[in-house]
Amino acid sequence: MEIVRAGEEGQTISREDIIFLLSTAEEEEKEDLFKTADRVRHSCVGDEVYLRAIVEFSNFCVQDCLYCGLRRGNDRIPRYRMTPSEIVEAAKNAQSLNFATVVLQSGEDPWFTRERMARLIREIKEQTNLVITLSLGERSYQDYQAWKEAGADRFLLKQETSSASLYEKLRPGKRLLERIQCLQWLKDLGYQTGSGNIVGLPGQALEDLAEDILFFREFDFDMVGIGPFIAHPKTPLGGAANGALDLTLKVLAVTRIVTRDTNLPATTAVGTLSPDGRRKALRAGANVVMPDLTPWGYRQYYEIYPGKVRVKEQGHWKGISLPSGRTWGKGPGNRIRSPKGSQL
Ligand code: 5AD
Ligand code: SF4
Numbered sequence: 187m188e189i190v191r192a193g194e195e196g197q198t199i200s201r202e203d204i205i206f207l208l209s210t211a212e213e214e215e216k217e218d219l220f221k222t223a224d225r226v227r228h229s230c231v232g233d234e235v236y237l238r239a240i241v242e243f244s245n246f247c248v249q250d251c252l253y254c255g256l257r258r259g260n261d262r263i264p265r266y267r268m269t270p271s272e273i274v275e276a277a278k279n280a281q282s283l284n285f286a287t288v289v290l291q292s293g294e295d296p297w298f299t300r301e302r303m304a305r306l307i308r309e310i311k312e313q314t315n316l317v318i319t320l321s322l323g324e325r326s327y328q329d330y331q332a333w334k335e336a337g338a339d340r341f342l343l344k345q346e347t348s349s350a351s352l353y354e355k356l357r358p359g360k361r362l363l364e365r366i367q368c369l370q371w372l373k374d375l376g377y378q379t380g381s382g383n384i385v386g387l388p389g390q391a392l393e394d395l396a397e398d399i400l401f402f403r404e405f406d407f408d409m410v411g412i413g414p415f416i417a418h419p420k421t422p423l424g425g426a427a428n429g430a431l432d433l434t435l436k437v438l439a440v441t442r443i444v445t446r447d448t449n450l451p452a453t454t455a456v457g458t459l460s461p462d463g464r465r466k467a468l469r470a471g472a473n474v475v476m477p478d479l480t481p482w483g484y485r486q487y488y489e490i491y492p493g494k495v496r497v498k499e500q501g502h503w504k505g506i507s508l509p510s511g512r513t514w515g516k517g518p519g520n521r522i523r524s525p526k527g528s529q530l
Contacts, residue, residue: 187215190222193443204396207440208433216436223439223471230447231473233512236519238319239280239479240289242488243268247293249323252356253387255418255489256293262420266484267297270306277310280479286518287317289342289476294323303329304336311337317518324364327371334375341372344382344411348397352389369405378521380409385437386429387415395437403444408521409474410448412438413455416491431460435470442471447524449474458493469509474519
């Protein structure tokens with residue numbers, strides 16, 4: 187297809203072209219899109235697949251997102267909060283398994299105050315040489331600043347959807363602009379900043395997904411996580427259809443083509459939707475895998491969506507067979523700025 191060729195060469199793809207690419211239905215055209223994204227991935231970020239260990243340390247959340255199993259309105263899951271020393275141990279475990287970076291993720295849990303979190307970050311930095319990524323939701327500028335000073339390196343905060351109306355419907359009481367403000371603060375503070383979206387949310391149109399991709403390009407994120415919506419029965423969206431694997435892969439592929447050198451994970455959600463999902467994602471633009479290293483006793487309760495925990499995987503990324511020509515990355519997997527640049 188002409189548009190994908192233009193994109194591959196680094197020409198700017200318009201909003202209309204993005205919508206067109208997301209609507210491709212012919213097998214051949216989809217293959218062309220995925221293969222092009224794979225080539226852009228190869229030439230802009232190389233063949234290494236970076237690993238990041240995730241530790242989901244608290245499933246308490248004050249928010250009530252309609253799509254998420256951790257929403258405060260779900261009184262059917264047991265809540266847990268790992269102690270700071272358990273979290274340090276989990277980080278040390280990640281280091282002993284040769285991970286160079288750990289993602290500390292939780293619901294929005296105010297128990298982890300600015301000071302407690304800063305102390306925890308310092309302790310992990312003292313006891314390991316891990317790169318630390320935080321994924322703790324929306325907080326104040328001062329909180330983000332204190333954690334950066336304590337040694338945190340990266341922050342993940344998905345904008346979920348760029349449609350303000352959809353966002354505000356799905357996240358009661360929250361405003362999209364406030365989330366974007368948080369992302370701007372994180373970037374200004376010098377965090378390597380990651381965002382992302384959910385594909386296939388009820389009421390989401392292709393135009394909304396195109397806006398997401400334009401937002402990823404404009405903000406020039408270091409990481410972008412793209413995952414399908416998976417309905418959770420204990421939420422108000424329990425009866426809705428899941429996002430489609432194909433559409434998720436198309437969003438991923440177009441994001442690779444337009445962002446060029448952004449780190450894009452083959453998300454857990456894509457692996458939950460289909461056993462082959464992460465492998466397919468790695469062949470359609472993704473270059474990161476984030477294995478779950480949450481201790482076993484807690485893992486089952488971090489149920490954002492059902493089916494997330496696969497017993498067989500046993501926390502080992504080795505369950506994923508890499509596509510040919512790819513190798514596991516050894517270092518922290520910083521963003522490589524490609525001379526082939528981001529489209530502007
Ligand atoms: N399906 C897919 N992803 C979800 N998330 C929350 N609920 C769901 C769901 N039902 C994602 C959001 C959030 C991350 C922690 O999990 O993108 O940022
Ligand atoms: Fe809380 Fe995040 Fe789930 Fe929303 S998506 S309920 S903020 S954990």
